[in-house]
Amino acid sequence: MKQGILWFLISKKIKEHILFQQNISHLCFKKMKYSVSIFLAVFLVVGCQKKEKADYIIKDAVIYTMNENNDVAECVAVKDGKIVAVGSNQAVLQIYTSDSIVSLNGKYMYPVFTDAHAHFFGLAYSLGDCNLYGAKSVQEIITRLKIFREKNSHRLWMTGRGWDQNLFEDKQFPDRMTLDSVFPDIPVCLKRVDGHAVWTNTKAMEAADVFKVKKVDGGEIVMKNGTPSGIFIDNATTLIEKHISALSKKEIIELLMKADSICIKNQIGYVHEAGLEWWQIQLLDSMIEKGLIHTKIYAMALPTKENVNYFLQHGWIDKPNFKVKAFKIYADGALGSRGALLKQPYADKNTYGLRLIPADSLRYLLTVLYQKGFQVCTHAIGDSANRWILQEYATILKVGNDRRWRIEHAQVVDFKDMECFGRYAIIPSVQPTHAVSDKNWAVERLGTDRIHYAYAYQSLWQQNKRLALGTDFPVEDVSPLKTFFAAVFRCDYDLKDTTTFHIKERLNRIQTLRGMTIDAAYAAFMEKETGSIEKGKNAEWTILDIDLMTISKEDLS
Known part of the structure; x- marks a missing residue:
């Protein structure tokens, strides 16, 4: 295939606009009809009137505005980092001129x-860990760890992330003995792909002094022959992770x-x-202020004592490029490690989750955060967890409110519970790539009945006519194009397996693009400052040489 150019343009001012280029495979595209009738208020006094000066103008584009009507334009004018006009070439250029006019030639x-x-x-953090993503066996993991150890012999702990027992032939959790046989003298802690379980060796368990611990609220220490196996799930992971030798501030800054750079x-x-956590909020705030991070961050604070005390006393952090207006609460664990809380036992193990x-504690937090005006974003994956959180939200929120409380993942939601999203204006925040990643084993966890209301994105969208779409990176790939692909096509991105998963629950292209932009x-x-290409909003956009509204899955993959 020929190589094309992927353009990513984010502009504040003409002197500050940044143009990122990255090679991608050249993809065919079709011409689009322009719907420009309602964008630009042209005052019909152009005659001899002097045109207004814009910092720059982009013309000859196919602009998916994602405004209320999903209109398509071809020209945009920018001044002082804000969009001042959007519409057809003729309409915009009748009003504005600029010393910098760029033609996108149909991009x-x-x-x-x-x-x-x-x-x-x-x-x-994952960039500093041993990469275990996609490993098909324990032996492959050991091989990767050996290479990592050779390159990082100075480290006091061996850390890694990305293993998934569902990719192993036996689909069973590994144990500490395997790690002990290769790494007997250095603590090893390996985070599962979903971040909800860790696999450790004996040296790590001794360093954490966990052999006497029998029970952890909201967590599980997996046992084998009456002793801890080396697998710790959900809240039990803290027993190990709090003892890991910390990176220096300089190392953390470099990794951030x-x-x-990956996001950009x-x-x-x-x-x-x-x-x-609070120290992470402070560090991100400082780095963004210094211009060390260019990605704009909307952060959710964990409900630690330090965070709760600070934000209840001082209120939000609301800066142009860094905001903290929400709290993140965990209701349950993850499906892959059987921590997601179900109404009935798992189909492949007699457990309900965590x-x-x-x-x-949940009720107290929700009440206080509501009173102080904070948004709440609760992780809920299992059908029991989702019902519980929906019911708790319903006791506090009013019908038709604008608090925009969210449920993160909303992965397994009984159809009978879904109407609560619409009634109380609760936003489902979902990750389409999870549906594709989990499709080969989710039915083993849930059984043939529950699987029908798992990853039910179209049904969830119908409740409020919007979804917020994300990736959950580093659990999944960072790429937004893979998010788009998974939402629309519901099959593997590489097309090695073209089997679709609950295709009736896929999103259409407009729903998906809105979920990645204006609905997010x-x-x-x-939404008043970004998310769509409209007059008065920030001049921020992505420019591609592919048409997401028409491209086939073969050309997008």
């Missing part, structure tokens, strides 16, 4: 992409800057960071 312009649920810090290269302008927060902005109270 496609979209509102800047937002990842509505991700872990920016998690991505940064690498994570930022993937055309992501905004990230909703799904859960930070409740990660006591009911009284709405979920962060930012």
Whole structure:
């Protein structure tokens, strides 16, 4: 295939606009009809009137505005970092002129992409860990760890992320003995792909002094022959992770800057960071202020004592490029590690999953955060967890409210519970790539009945006519194009397996693009400044040489 150019343009001022280019495969595209009738108020006094001066003008584009009517334009004018006109070439150029007029020659312009649920810090840390993503066996993991150890012999702990027992032939959790046989003298802690379980060796368990611990509220210590096997799930992971030798501040800053570069290269302008401690909030704030991070962050604070005390006393952080207006709460664990809380036992194990927060603590938090005006974003995956959170939200929220409380993942939601999303204007924040990644084993966990209301994105969309779409990176790939692909086509991105998963629950192209732009902005109270290409909003967009409204899955993959 010929090589084309992927353009990512984010502009504040003409002197500050940044043009990112990245090679991608050249993809065919079709001409679009322009619908420009309602964009630009032309005052019909152009005659001899002097044109207004814009900082720059982009013309000859196919502009998917994602405004209320999903109109398509071809020209946009920018002044002082704001869009001052959008419409047809003729309409805009009748009013504005500029010393900098750029023709896109038919390329496609979209509102800047937002990842509505991700872990920016998690991505940064994963860049410093041994990469275990996609490993098909324990032996492959051991091989990767040996290579990692050779390159990082100075480290006091061996850390890694990305293993998934569902990819192993036996699909069973590994144990500490395997790690002990290769790494007997250094603590090893390996985070599962979903971040909800860790696999450790004996040395790590001794360092954490966990052999006497029998029970952890909201967590599980997996046992084997009466002793801990080395697998710790959900709240039990803290027993190990709090003892890991910390990276230096300099190392963390370097990793965060690498994570930022990855987001920019993937055309992501905004990230909703799904859960930070106070020191992480302070560090991100400082780095963004200094210009070390260019991705704009909408952060959710974890309900730690330090965070709760600070934000209840001082209120939100609301800066142009960094905002903290929400709290992230965990109701349950993940489906892959059987921590998601189900109403009936798992189909492949006699367990219901885990409740990660006591009911009284949840109720207190929701009440206080509501009174103080904070948004609440609760992780809920299992059908029991989703029903529980929906019911708790319903006791506090009023019908038709504008608090924009969210449920993160909303992965398994009984159809009978879905109407609660619409009644109380609760936003489902979902990650389409999860549906594709999980499709080969989810039915084993849920059985043939429950699977029908799992990853039911179209049904969820119908409740409020909007979804916020994200990736959950580093759990999934950062790429927003893979998010689009998974939402629309519901099959593997590489097309090695073209089997679709619950195709009736796929989203259409407009629903998906809105979920990555304007609906994601709405979920962060930012729809008046970003999310669509409209007059008065920030001049922020992504420019591609592919038409997401027509491209086939073969050409997009």
